Amino acid sequence: MTSTLQPVTALTLDLDDTLWPVRPTLIAAEKVLAEWLRANAPSTAQNTPPAAMLALRAEVAAEHPHWAHDLSAIRLETIRRALRKHGDDPALAELAFDVFFEARHAVTLYDDVLPGLERLASRYPLIAVSNGNAELHRVGLERFFAGSVSARLHGVAKPDPSIFQAACAAAKAPPHRVLHLGDDLDTDVAGALAAGLHAGWICRPDGAHADAAPRAGAHRFATLLDVADALGV
Known part of the structure; x- marks a missing residue:
């Protein structure tokens, strides 16, 4: 050797x-994001449980194969799409992503x-x-x-x-x-x-x-x- x-x-x-x-880190970060959405985008939080967010993320990834190397872009667009879909302000997506991204580094x-x-x-x-x-x-x-x-x-x-x-x-x-x-x-x-x-x-x-x-x-x-x-x- x-x-x-x-x-x-x-x-x-x-x-x-x-x-x-990485899995426990991402699970914890998802919970932090969900709490933030409950406080700032309640309709999205109520209508987008973890399984629904996962399905939406898969949908975004399928529609944007050119983002396959960019998990941040996929995550940001997923949040934006969830906000828009449920009547909350899509402009909140970047703030929500920042909350998730910070928690994602609590490894x-x-x-x-x-x-x-x-x-x-x-x-x-x-x-x-x-x-x-x-x-x-x-x-x-x-x-x-x-x-x-x-x-x-x-x-x-x-x-x-x-x-x-x-x-x-x-x-x-x-x-x-x-x-x-x-x-x-x-x-x-x-x-x-x-x-x-x-x-x-x-x-x-x-x-x-x-x-x-x-x-x-x-x-x-x-x-x-x-x-x-x-x-x-």
């Missing part, structure tokens, strides 16, 4: 479900993340590569990273090779010298390998792919501390 990764000079990391579990890091990032960042430039809309400074992790590449700003999402290439450029390292770490076997692992990077699968017990077999050519880790150990940091 260590000898295979000796040429690595930079690391790229996924965020959601790699550094924190609970996995226990290994802070000590793991501390060790990894002491030797390697770290670049965040995410299909989500989390922002490093909002979750208090900016100090560990040399940069970030988001699907929303880049224009396409993982597993498109170009987002990995952009991350390598940000790290000032060629793909074959970069190790990408992420939880998703398709977008992270397969995507990184196809783009010429090393791939590290962060397979946590609560992960969606926890029982799956690793992809050929990928390295399996349970935590970031395991990655640091393997790299001798």
Whole structure:
């Protein structure tokens, strides 16, 4: 393992479900949004329970496939459409989204993340590569990273090779010298390998792919501390 990764000079990391579990965070953020709507757009709150909001978001995503990489745009339009549909002021959508977006960053890091990032960042430039809309400074992790590449700003999402290439450029390292770490076997692992990077699968017990077999050519880790150990940091 260590000898295979000796040429690595930079690391790229996924965020959601790699550094924190995203589902409980989003559920909590949805509740915060619902409370805000009850106070500021009661008709929308009453007529748009979680299942209805989810269906509306799917409708927006289907109508705007060019937003597939931009979860913020989809979420904002969903809120705007719900407000309009139920007779509340659609101009409230941006305020409502801001409330949701703030709550979306109230993440609970996995226990290994802070000590793991501390060790990894002491030797390697770290670049965040995410299909989500989390922002490093909002979750208090900016100090560990040399940069970030988001699907929303880049224009396409993982597993498109170009987002990995952009991350390598940000790290000032060629793909074959970069190790990408992420939880998703398709977008992270397969995507990184196809783009010429090393791939590290962060397979946590609560992960969606926890029982799956690793992809050929990928390295399996349970935590970031395991990655640091393997790299001798």
